[in-house]
Amino acid sequence: MFTKRSQGEDCIVRQVAVVAIKINKRLGAGLLESVYKKCLDFKTTREHNVL
Numbered sequence: 001m002f003t004k005r006s007q008g009e010d011c012i013v014r015q016v017a018v019v020a021i022k023i024n025k026r027l028g029a030g031l032l033e034s035v036y037k038k039c040l041d042f043k044t045t046r047e048h049n050v051l
Helices: 007-027 033-047
Strands: none
Touching: 007 033
16 A cells, blocks of 8 residues: 655655666666665765755
C-alpha cells in the first residue's frame, strides 16, 4: 500500500530518479548494484545536496 508523499518528498524522489537515470546512461548496464549505489550516494549527497 502506498502513502501520499508531501511535495518536498516528491521533489527529492524526482531528483534521485533523474540522477539514477543519468548514472545508468553514463555507466551502462552490467555493473554490480553496489557500484550503482556508490555512484548514486556520491552524486546525490556531494554534488546535488539532495539527501
